[in-house]
Amino acid sequence: MASLAEMDAFCFGHRSRRAARAVTRVFNQRLRPLNLNISQFILLGVIARGVDRSVAAMAEEIDLEPSALLRNLKLLEERGLIAITGGRGRRGRRIAITQPGLDLITSGVPIWVKAQSDLAQALGGSADATRAALADLEQAAVGLEKAER
Numbered sequence: 001m002a003s004l005a006e007m008d009a010f011c012f013g014h015r016s017r018r019a020a021r022a023v024t025r026v027f028n029q030r031l032r033p034l035n036l037n038i039s040q041f042i043l044l045g046v047i048a049r050g051v052d053r054s055v056a057a058m059a060e061e062i063d064l065e066p067s068a069l070l071r072n073l074k075l076l077e078e079r080g081l082i083a084i085t086g087g088r089g090r091r092g093r094r095i096a097i098t099q100p101g102l103d104l105i106t107s108g109v110p111i112w113v114k115a116q117s118d119l120a121q122a123l124g125g126s127a128d129a130t131r132a133a134l135a136d137l138e139q140a141a142v143g144l145e146k147a148e149r
Contacts, residue, residue, distance in 0.1 A: 012137065023119065030115045034108050035079075039064060040072050041112065044105045047082055048097045055093060076101065 008014055027038035036044070042062050053061070059069040073095065076082045081101030085094045097105070120127035 016137065026119065027112070027115050030111050031108060034104055034111070036104070036108065040076060041105065041108055043069070043072055044076065044081060044097060044101055047095055048102060048105055052094070
């Protein structure tokens, strides 16, 4: 049986959560001058692509709880970065990026690129292997999740 110390060091769940929070903090710190966090930046990018999808589909795409997505949408709308029209029903809500939103995300891309580059450099040549390992870990977990349903 593994000791508690070994569990902390080797647990995929614990280590991946710690890594995700640390990476999130790096991006949030870099995006702070834009008054955005990484979830909002990603969300603006999804909206800017202009693909029409439901709020639930958008939440799934960016892996955010629907309630958190709705909070972020409200904040972005209040800032004039997106426009939300429509309501419930067959056609549902329509979400579009505004020009100020497009300007903000465009100005954030170099910040995002620099954060990506800095993290890759900090990995010392293992960025591609790390990305591949993360994708493998995600696929394995999704596979197990589906098999256990």
